[in-house]
Amino acid sequence: MNALALRAANTVPTVASDADWVRRLRELHLITPLRIFVILAAAWLIGFVIRLVVNRMIRGLERAHAMLPGRVDKARFEQRRRTLSTVLKSSLVALVWLTAIISVIGELGVNLGAFVATATIIGGALAFGAQTLVRDLIAGFFMIAEDQxxxxxxxxxxxxxxxxxxxxxxxxxxxxxxxxxxxxxxxxxxxxxxLTQGVGRTVVDVTVPLTEDLGRVGSRLLEIAVSLRADPSVAPMLTGDPQFVGVEELHPDAAVVRVVLPCMPAGREPVRRAFLSAVAEAERLGVLREVEIEGGSTPESAPTGSSPYGSGAEIPPTV
Known part of the structure; x- marks a missing residue:
């Protein structure tokens, strides 16, 4: 009976036996390696979780993109996806591993106070010298993320x-x-x-003497604008019916009338040039003196006897 009780007592772990076990591990120099292993394993696990979360977020963006076909070019969306995924995963994982490395250095007995102070000084110097680079990288990240x-x-x-x-x-x-x-x-x-995103349009301002019939001039300009649909070079760029807005400005001897041609954003300049070419070739348009595109510089009055459409251009005489 006493032998059984003694054997049972020997099988019960005690604080002293645990302390001996820890002391033996310390004597074998295994405590520090075990702690370092745990720190590195935890860092790897956290990095793995970060990658999973970021990948799930990116898949959510892909599903949202699939619901809006044609809105974003495939290559463009792929660039956004790749940039967001790389930057998020790299920055977060780098932060985790930086924390892990500092913890490992502490486990090795290095004075963290001196290490952090030195790292702070070096980091401050690098940040001061590379602040322009950091600003460029941050601005570029948000440009791509926001699809500007x-x-x-x-x-x-x-x-x-x-x-x-x-x-x-x-x-x-x-x-x-x-x-x-x-x-x-x-x-x-x-x-x-x-200038590509959104609704595009070409705006042309035409200066007409007050002696002319503005209604007749507007009708003629609309006819010329509608005739562009027969031009295969610009017809695919037109997205709507042209509009004669009417008088935009009034001067003592002339009125500025405006014509708006809806078109694709990338077709503003081609449509404008085609419209001006059609105007230059049209009859009874000798009343036009100057033309400008919205957002361009203010045109100067054409000198007496010169063509308003550039040197060498001729306006067919009114029949």
């Missing part, structure tokens, strides 16, 4: 109006109508007008 513009869009970035050729986190590449290539750091793009 994409490859192929015609944009007005303030210093240049051009077509977007490439968008990255740091820089945006544009090409203007003269073939020049512009590289704009994203942090320096303080405002941008996307």
């Amino acid at each position: 513009f994409g490859v192929g869009d015609l944009v007005d970035a303030g210093v240049v109006v051009g077509t977007v050729e490439r968008v990255s986190l740091r820089v945006t590449k544009l090409s203007d109508d003269q073939g020049r290539v512009w590289y704009l750091p994203n942090g320096q793009i303080t405002r941008v007008a996307n």
